Structures are given as structure tokens and as C-alpha cells.
Amino acid sequence: MHSVLASNVPPGRLEEKWDNYKSRVKLVNPANKRNHTVLIVGTGLAGASAAATLAELGYQVKSFCIQDSPRRAHSIAAQGGINAAKNYPNDGDTIWRLFYDTIKGGDYRSREANVYRLAQVSNEIIDQCVAQGVPFAREYGGLLDNRSFGGAQVSRTFYARGQTGQQLLLGAYQAMSRQAAAGNVKMFSRREMLDLVLVDGHARGIVTRNLVTGEIERYSGDAVLLCTGGYGNVYYLSTNAKNSNVTAAWRCHRRGAYFANPCFTQIHPTCIPVSGDYQSKLTLMSESLRNDGRVWVPKNPGDERAPNQIPEHDRDYFLERRYPAFGNLVPRDVASRNAKYACDEGRGVGDTHLAVYLDFQNSIERLGRQRIEERYGNLFEMYERITGEDPYQVPMRIYPAVHYTMGGLWVDYELMTTIPGLFVLGEANFSDHGANRLGASALMQGLADGYFIIPYTLGNYLAGSKMAGVDPSGDAFSEAETESRSRIDRLLSVQGNKTVTEYHRELGSIMWDDVGMSRNEDGLKSAMGRIASLREEYWQNVLVPGDATYHNKYLEFAGRVADFLELAELMARDGLHRTESCGGHFREEYQTPDGEAVRNDDLMAYVAAWEFSQEEHGPRMHAEYLEFENVRLTTRSYK
Amino acid sequence: MSDRMTIHLSVWRQAGPESSGAFENYTVNDVNEHMSFLEVLDVLNETLIRKGELPVEFDHDCREGICGACGVVINGVAHGPQKRTASCQLHMRQFKDGDTIVVEPWRADAFPIIRDLVVDRSAFDRIIEAGGYVSVSTGNAPDANAVLVPKDDVDRAFDYASCIGCGACVAACPNASASLFTASKIGHLALLPQGDPERSHRVVAMVDQMQKEGFGDCSNHAECEAVCPKGISISSIALMRREYMKSLVSSGG
Structure with a gap:
């Protein structure tokens, strides 16, 4: 049995909900704003945009990041672009269409009202970024250029070469820097959040570790905003940055914030394959490559000929064959799964046989090398730098890699968790992408949350709560600090035989094999058992070097891997309980005879939000039933 | 599969800002050509940890050459021998x-x-805080297409805006100048109409801050351009100087 969660979506027609909400929301008196301190953890698109905007409004903001500068948060690495319903190309785009595509792309596992609001504010994001000096691509007439992305039927993606995330993040970072200069934002770099502090059931502070000196620090405030990104590094190898982690979110989960849909992870089809066991991370190649590249493997298993030696009739362009309507442009989950199948059949290519070809030969012949160079020059260069092969001469080898996590801490319409005063923005929350995220939507959501949504919802919370001051020397802070210290001491005192990296790799391989691109009951059950044993072993046999009094990277990693070992089990549990295939979650038991996903809208059209528990019965599931009043649930078909 | 290599490393070890440092020598076997340079350091660190020694501390994050976290001097060259390539x-x-x-x-x-x-x-x-932004609060923006920007201008602005803030320019400069870093932001914003109203104040504030931080001045060695992983041109520094002079003239200074 499970309880039912309320999303607090305002009443009214879908199109009017956000405007109604804004009109009725409680406001904080301008003179009072400076009396409120807001703690913001993370400085990616969500965190930096929230910090800048709240400081502009007059709040006192304290901003924390684990990197040496807020500008390095992993949003920086996003390549492709950002969606908005501007309809500048006059090709029929509307807010409704962007909303609809996002809901459908998410395989009907997201909340209508949130997604509609996202589409509504998308246009303002572009205006704001341009005003900040973000150098979006333009046409010769001086107007902004748009492109179609990820198979969308309209051109609604704004982009800045292959570095859109970088330029948007620098815009937000600069806006935050302006507020730092004005004294409204205080930046704390090289800090890691280790715990959340609750006072009278409300989020009122955080405990952090100074990564340079090792000191444990306490900060109090009137609200905490978690903008700490996704948990893809639970797989060890992913396209996430090496420091991306779940610790801040997991600590909040342990303090009472529910974790929603943790099994919804996105595996991106076009990454550079693994080359050896020393591999430390995977590199994404923009999805735009599939616009002109053709995906294929040899028809016959064991065909070891070089790609250029394999004649047309011995090649299988499996996406074009299976999905004649969309071909190479099928959504990410479909493309990834089919690449896996080809490799499972023994038709993978390259030394490891865990890769498929992405071939530009036809496009080069049709369009000329120069056109291809204009479109993808920087990507081809990056590929050659990493692999030593020239993709103008031989096809690229690509393989899927973990890229984004749609699951995250559960939030209501106001982006507030089940802990009052704890808000979660960007990839760290679960809210807008359902079971699968569309290309160019992550940047949109991060900035929507930070620039345009939290300023209203946070104000409503602060204006409606009586905020007595809290003393960081109080009991709740001391208890959280003591717990954080003792975890660190325990990690350092084990002095076992296996390094943190070895454990992380082992966890990653369990996750990739059994909680990865396709899952089944036996695999998920077995994964849960193996994760639990690995976690137990970790605390008895991990080897962490040095001590806690200086910059010690492997001690940081040790704490993060400990939390991944807990999250991983919840992901498997969530995947086991979700008896359907939807979006990034493909359960082998639920498929059509020709291998397509089968959703179960009668039983599973809900968000699974897990409550942490150390009791025998394990985590408790709470359901938020998704009500679709405006869209009709259909089966995604790309045939 | 590629041949295995043996690589000898001479790595600077220093316990803290006040400690004196020294080179330590290590050998890593089983290196292959597909490994990244940072992965060789990873492998070295695993060996050191298992031996009970302290691993080498180095900054790194995205490992895709875009976050700017990593950066070491490799055989005397910031980011090493390959042009337009960050250490990772x-x-x-x-x-x-x-x-x-x-x-x-x-x-x-x-x-x-x-x-x-x-x-x-x-x-x-702190150099960015001194003025490396456009003063536009959230919500104040006009429609994104209200102001036309010639494509050539935005393309040049982008070239400067692609700076990743890694600091290689400073490491390569005989004067330890941050001119390329500072100029790339000034150039990015000066070339766009959105950055125009504040250009005069911005250049002075940022250049002054650069000097306050203890960076040296530029004397046209162009070492910064040679090591910049994004290939940012020192034409930005010329632009910064013109902007600075114009600003002094217009303010009567």
C-alpha cells in the first residue's frame, strides 16, 4: 500500500494556471527581502540563474559549489542547444506544441502543469540570455538562427555553435558575479554540501566541507535551494563531469525529501566508445550528427573486415530498416537500445565490439566535404583527438552512454520537496521530463526554474512562514556536523584493500548490466542483492588515502561513492516496481513481439516517490497520480 | 590494439601554499595511446594509494576540454604539446x-x-565581478530579435566568448599576465550591442582589477595565444588596449 502525494497544481485551465498562480501568490515586502538569507547549492544553469535573480530582487544569497569557480559547473558541457516556442521560423510552433512534444517525448510520465509552464517561460529565457550578451548563432540579416534538433518537426532550437551550455552558463555566472560585486551574493567555491539541517521540520541550514582546508562549516538561512544536477555517475562511466554526484540530494533524501522515479535514466546514443579499463569518463558527440550520419553494423556477426572493405550488401543500417519514417533520427532511447541489440547479436565493431558505425560517406558525397566541415568540424576534430581516427575517411564508432537522469528529488508545483523550505531546481528534481528527456530541453528547464519560477514560489513560501532566526551553533547543526565528521572518520579509518575507484567501477558495471538500457525482474533483483553486499564490503574494505585536513580528492570521491551505493539500490528497486516499459526504462517483460516498449497507463501513470527508511520494510513508496486532462495518451511510434 | 608504452613522470609535489615543493619521479607501465594524459595520472594515483602513498592532487572535472578546471604545464608547455587542446x-x-x-x-x-x-x-x-557582465536584471529583456546583430560581429564575439577560464595564458606568459583572459571577456561584450553601454566603464574596472590581483602586464610575447586551448587570438588584447585608451580619453583622464 502506498499513500498519495499532492502536487499542489493551481486550479484553472492549463493555459491560465501559471498566470493565476503569479497573480495570487504572496509577495515579500521589498524592504523585508534583505532580511532573508537563501542558501543555494550548485552553480550550474539552475543554481546560477536562481542566485542572480534572487539577489537582484534583494534577497541575501549564499552560493556554494564544489568546483574552484562557479563557472565550471557541468551545465558548461551541454552542446546542442536550448528550445523555445518563439516560432521565429514561422514553421508552426506554439507554446502548446512545445508542451505537447515534451510531454509525449517524456512518454507521459510528467506533470502537465509543470511542462506547460516550462513551455510558457521558454521564450523569456531566450530574451534574457540575448540581453546578457549570449552570442547565439545568427543569420546574415542579424536575426537569431534556429535549427531542428533531435527529430523535432519544427526548428525551435537556439544554439551557440556546439557550446550552447557554456555560453548560457557564462551568462548566468556573469549575472551572479554582478550581484557578488553588489554584495548580494556571497560565493563559496570548493565547498561540498554534506548535510541538510532541519529546525522544527523546516530546512534551515546546511553543513559543508571546505575542500581546501577540510574544515566542516555551518550555514543557516531561511530556505535551501538544491541545484546540484543529476546522478548519472552512479554508473561510474557517464558523460557527466568527474565531480558530478548525488551526495547533496541523497543527504536531503535521508532527511526526509522523497526521491522520485530514480530508475528513469537517459542513455545517449552517440558517445565515443570505451577504449580500455583505465577509462575515466565518456565523451558525448552531439546528437546533431545523426542528421547526416547513417548508423550501421555488419550484417553478419564476426565480420572483422575494415568498414571501408564491407560492401553495401553486407551492411545493416538497422535504424533505417526498423524505423523507416524516422530512420537515424529516432529518439535517444530507441537509438540506444537498438545499438545495444546489434552488439548483443555479436555485430558490434572495433576492438571491443561494443560500438556501431556512424557513417558520413553518403553525406560527404552528396553535400561535399566543406558542408560537412561547416556543420560538424569541431566535433570531427574532437573525435580525432580522442580516437586518432579521421571521420572524413573512416566511419565514426559510437556507443550509448549514460547522460542524464530524469528522476530526482520529488517537488510540487512550487518546486518544493516534502521538506518545507527545501526547493530543488534543474536536473536534480524529477519534474519536467517524465521518463525521457528531449534534446535541448535540459538547458531550458534549468534556466526556467532559476530565472522565472523560483522567484515567485520562494517568495510565496517566505511570505507565508513565520521565520524565527536560527543559530548555527544550535543542536540541529551540531548533530548534523557530528554525523558528517563521523562518516569521514569512518571512511578514513577502514584502511582496507580496495580503492574507491575500484568500488565505483564495480558498482558501475552492476548498474550498466542490470539497471541500464534494458532491465528484467531477475536482473534487477540480483542487482539489489549485489549492490547491498558491495556496500557492506565497501565500509569494511575501502582504502582512502591521507587525512581530512587538506585538499584530498579521493576522500571527496569516497563520500560520494558511499552515497551512490545507497542510491543504486533504490534505482533497482524502483525499476523492479515499475512493471512497464516507458522512455528510458525498458523492461524486457513488457514489449511487443517486434521489441517495442509497452507502457501500462492503467496501472503505472504515476510518479513513484520514495521515502527513505532504515526499517526492515525498506523505503516506502508514495504515488503522485498523473492526471492528463489536456493530452491523450498515445503510443510513441517512429516506424 | 596499440602497443604498450612505459612513461616516466616527473611530477611537482607540494603539500601546501607555504611548503617548499620538489619533483618526484614515477614510472607508469602499460600506458597505451588511447589513454588521456589525466588517465595516466589516475593510474599513477591508484598505484600510489595501494602502496600507502599520497596520490597527486590535480583539478579536473568535465574531461571534455570545456569546463577549464584542469590545466598543468607539461614538458614546459601549458596544457602540453598539442595545439588547441586542454590537458584532459x-x-x-x-x-x-x-x-x-x-x-x-x-x-x-x-x-x-x-x-x-x-x-x-x-x-x-574577481576580474569578472569587476565588470565582466551586462547589467540586465531578470525580466528586463526586450524580445530577443528586437536588436539586430551582424553575423560577423557575433561570430567574432563568440570567438572571444569561448574562453574557458583555465589560466593557461597566465602560466605561459613570461609576465604572468592575465591579459588574454581579461581581454577575451572585454572583446566579447564590446562587440555586441548589449554590451555597448557599459564598455567604457567595464574595460577600466577589469584592467584595474587584473593589476590589483598581481598579474603582470602584456609585452606582446603571444605565448598565451600559442597555448590557449580555444585558440583565442591576441587581437583581443589589442582591442582591450584601444578600449582602454578610448575610455581614458572620453572620461578626460
Whole structure:
């Protein structure tokens, strides 16, 4: 049995909900704003945009990041672009269409009202970024250029070469820097959040570790905003940055914030394959490559000929064959799964046989090398730098890699968790992408949350709560600090035989094999058992070097891997309980005879939000039933 | 599969900002050409940890050459021998079996060493805070297409805006100048109409802050351009100087 969660979506027609909400929301008196301190953890698109905007409004903001500068948060690495319903190309785009595509792309596992609001504010994001000096691509007439992305039927993606995330993040970072200069934002770099502090059931502070000196620090405030990104590094190898982690979110989960849909992870089809066991991370190649590249493997298993030696009739362009309507442009989950199948059949290519070809030969012949160079020059260069092969001469080898996590801490319409005063923005929350995220939507959501949504919802919370001051020397802070210290001491005192990296790799391989691109009951059950044993072993046999009094990277990693070992089990549990295939979650038991996903809208059209528990019965599931009043649930078909 | 290489490393080890440092020599076997340079350090660190020694501390994050976190001097060159390549994107096919590679942190007074290869680059954040932004609060923006920007201008602005803030320019400069970093932001914003109203104030504030942080001046060695992983041109520095002069003239200074 499970309880039912309320999303607090305002009443009214879908199109009017956000405007109604804004009109009725409680406001904080301008003179009072400076009396409120807001703690913001993370400085990616969500965190930096929230910090800048709240400081502009007059709040006192304290901003924390684990990197040496807020500008390095992993949003920086996003390549492709950002969606908005501007309809500048006059090709029929509307807010409704962007909303609809996002809901459908998410395989009907997201909340209508949130997604509609996202589409509504998308246009303002572009205006704001341009005003900040973000150098979006333009046409010769001086107007902004748009492109179609990820198979969308309209051109609604704004982009800045292959570095859109970088330029948007620098815009937000600069806006935050302006507020730092004005004294409204205080930046704390090289800090890691280790715990959340609750006072009278409300989020009122955080405990952090100074990564340079090792000191444990306490900060109090009137609200905490978690903008700490996704948990893809639970797989060890992913396209996430090496420091991306779940610790801040997991600590909040342990303090009472529910974790929603943790099994919804996105595996991106076009990454550079693994080359050896020393591999430390995977590199994404923009999805735009599939616009002109053709995906294929040899028809016959064991065909070891070089790609250029394999004649047309011995090649299988499996996406074009299976999905004649969309071909190479099928959504990410479909493309990834089919690449896996080809490799499972023994038709993978390259030394490891865990890769498929992405071939530009036809496009080069049709369009000329120069056109291809204009479109993808920087990507081809990056590929050659990493692999030593020239993709103008031989096809690229690509393989899927973990890229984004749609699951995250559960939030209501106001982006507030089940802990009052704890808000979660960007990839760290679960809210807008359902079971699968569309290309160019992550940047949109991060900035929507930070620039345009939290300023209203946070104000409503602060204006409606009586905020007595809290003393960081109080009991709740001391208890959280003591717990954080003792975890660190325990990690350092084990002095076992296996390094943190070895454990992380082992966890990653369990996750990739059994909680990865396709899952089944036996695999998920077995994964849960193996994760639990690995976690137990970790605390008895991990080897962490040095001590806690200086910059010690492997001690940081040790704490993060400990939390991944807990999250991983919840992901498997969530995947086991979700008896359907939807979006990034493909359960082998639920498929059509020709291998397509089968959703179960009668039983599973809900968000699974897990409550942490150390009791025998394990985590408790709470359901938020998704009500679709405006869209009709259909089966995604790309045939 | 590629041949295995043996690589000798001479790595700068330093316990803290006040400690004296020294080179330590290590050998890593089983290196192959597909490994990145940072992966060789990873492998070395695993060995050190297992032996009960302290691993080499170095900054790194995205490992895709875009976050700017990593950066070490490799055989005397910031980010190593390959042009337009950050340390994390440098792969071992650039080296050969038996090579000795000397690895040092960025060296500049304005970048104090934290530990081993990790330096404090917060001076860069303070230069941006001095004026590296457009003063537009959220909600104030006109429609994105209300102001036309010629494509050539935005393309040039982008070239400057692609700076990743890694600090290689400072490490390579004989004067430890941050001119390329500072000029790239000034150039980015000066070339766009959105940055125009504040251009005069911005250039003075940022250049003054750069000097306050203890970075040296530019004397046209162009070493910065040679090592910049994004290939940012020193034409930005010329632009910064013109902007600075114009600003002094217009303010009567």
C-alpha cells in the first residue's frame, strides 16, 4: 500500500494556471527581502540563474559549489542547444506544441502543469540570455538562427555553435558575479554540501566541507535551494563531469525529501566508445550528427573486415530498416537500445565490439566535404583527438552512454520537496521530463526554474512562514556536523584493500548490466542483492588515502561513492516496481513481439516517490497520480 | 590494439601554499595511446594509494576540454604539446615509449598553489565581478530579435566568448599576465550591442582589477595565444588596449 502525494497544481485551465498562480501568490515586502538569507547549492544553469535573480530582487544569497569557480559547473558541457516556442521560423510552433512534444517525448510520465509552464517561460529565457550578451548563432540579416534538433518537426532550437551550455552558463555566472560585486551574493567555491539541517521540520541550514582546508562549516538561512544536477555517475562511466554526484540530494533524501522515479535514466546514443579499463569518463558527440550520419553494423556477426572493405550488401543500417519514417533520427532511447541489440547479436565493431558505425560517406558525397566541415568540424576534430581516427575517411564508432537522469528529488508545483523550505531546481528534481528527456530541453528547464519560477514560489513560501532566526551553533547543526565528521572518520579509518575507484567501477558495471538500457525482474533483483553486499564490503574494505585536513580528492570521491551505493539500490528497486516499459526504462517483460516498449497507463501513470527508511520494510513508496486532462495518451511510434 | 608504452613522470609535489615543493619521479607501465594524459595520472594515483602513498592532487572535472578546471604545464608547455587542446583532451599518442614527462602546476603569484598541481584561480572570478557582465536584471529583456546583430560581429564575439577560464595564458606568459583572459571577456561584450553601454566603464574596472590581483602586464610575447586551448587570438588584447585608451580619453583622464 502506498499513500498519495499532492502536487499542489493551481486550479484553472492549463493555459491560465501559471498566470493565476503569479497573480495570487504572496509577495515579500521589498524592504523585508534583505532580511532573508537563501542558501543555494550548485552553480550550474539552475543554481546560477536562481542566485542572480534572487539577489537582484534583494534577497541575501549564499552560493556554494564544489568546483574552484562557479563557472565550471557541468551545465558548461551541454552542446546542442536550448528550445523555445518563439516560432521565429514561422514553421508552426506554439507554446502548446512545445508542451505537447515534451510531454509525449517524456512518454507521459510528467506533470502537465509543470511542462506547460516550462513551455510558457521558454521564450523569456531566450530574451534574457540575448540581453546578457549570449552570442547565439545568427543569420546574415542579424536575426537569431534556429535549427531542428533531435527529430523535432519544427526548428525551435537556439544554439551557440556546439557550446550552447557554456555560453548560457557564462551568462548566468556573469549575472551572479554582478550581484557578488553588489554584495548580494556571497560565493563559496570548493565547498561540498554534506548535510541538510532541519529546525522544527523546516530546512534551515546546511553543513559543508571546505575542500581546501577540510574544515566542516555551518550555514543557516531561511530556505535551501538544491541545484546540484543529476546522478548519472552512479554508473561510474557517464558523460557527466568527474565531480558530478548525488551526495547533496541523497543527504536531503535521508532527511526526509522523497526521491522520485530514480530508475528513469537517459542513455545517449552517440558517445565515443570505451577504449580500455583505465577509462575515466565518456565523451558525448552531439546528437546533431545523426542528421547526416547513417548508423550501421555488419550484417553478419564476426565480420572483422575494415568498414571501408564491407560492401553495401553486407551492411545493416538497422535504424533505417526498423524505423523507416524516422530512420537515424529516432529518439535517444530507441537509438540506444537498438545499438545495444546489434552488439548483443555479436555485430558490434572495433576492438571491443561494443560500438556501431556512424557513417558520413553518403553525406560527404552528396553535400561535399566543406558542408560537412561547416556543420560538424569541431566535433570531427574532437573525435580525432580522442580516437586518432579521421571521420572524413573512416566511419565514426559510437556507443550509448549514460547522460542524464530524469528522476530526482520529488517537488510540487512550487518546486518544493516534502521538506518545507527545501526547493530543488534543474536536473536534480524529477519534474519536467517524465521518463525521457528531449534534446535541448535540459538547458531550458534549468534556466526556467532559476530565472522565472523560483522567484515567485520562494517568495510565496517566505511570505507565508513565520521565520524565527536560527543559530548555527544550535543542536540541529551540531548533530548534523557530528554525523558528517563521523562518516569521514569512518571512511578514513577502514584502511582496507580496495580503492574507491575500484568500488565505483564495480558498482558501475552492476548498474550498466542490470539497471541500464534494458532491465528484467531477475536482473534487477540480483542487482539489489549485489549492490547491498558491495556496500557492506565497501565500509569494511575501502582504502582512502591521507587525512581530512587538506585538499584530498579521493576522500571527496569516497563520500560520494558511499552515497551512490545507497542510491543504486533504490534505482533497482524502483525499476523492479515499475512493471512497464516507458522512455528510458525498458523492461524486457513488457514489449511487443517486434521489441517495442509497452507502457501500462492503467496501472503505472504515476510518479513513484520514495521515502527513505532504515526499517526492515525498506523505503516506502508514495504515488503522485498523473492526471492528463489536456493530452491523450498515445503510443510513441517512429516506424 | 596499440602497443604498450612505459612513461616516466616527473611530477611537482607540494603539500601546501607555504611548503617548499620538489619533483618526484614515477614510472607508469602499460600506458597505451588511447589513454588521456589525466588517465595516466589516475593510474599513477591508484598505484600510489595501494602502496600507502599520497596520490597527486590535480583539478579536473568535465574531461571534455570545456569546463577549464584542469590545466598543468607539461614538458614546459601549458596544457602540453598539442595545439588547441586542454590537458584532459591530450592523449598519449602524442608521446612515445620511454618518454619522460615533466608535470608542473600553473606558476604565477596571482595563482597560489593549494597542493601539488592544484592552484587557486579565484582571481579570475574577481576580474569578472569587476565588470565582466551586462547589467540586465531578470525580466528586463526586450524580445530577443528586437536588436539586430551582424553575423560577423557575433561570430567574432563568440570567438572571444569561448574562453574557458583555465589560466593557461597566465602560466605561459613570461609576465604572468592575465591579459588574454581579461581581454577575451572585454572583446566579447564590446562587440555586441548589449554590451555597448557599459564598455567604457567595464574595460577600466577589469584592467584595474587584473593589476590589483598581481598579474603582470602584456609585452606582446603571444605565448598565451600559442597555448590557449580555444585558440583565442591576441587581437583581443589589442582591442582591450584601444578600449582602454578610448575610455581614458572620453572620461578626460
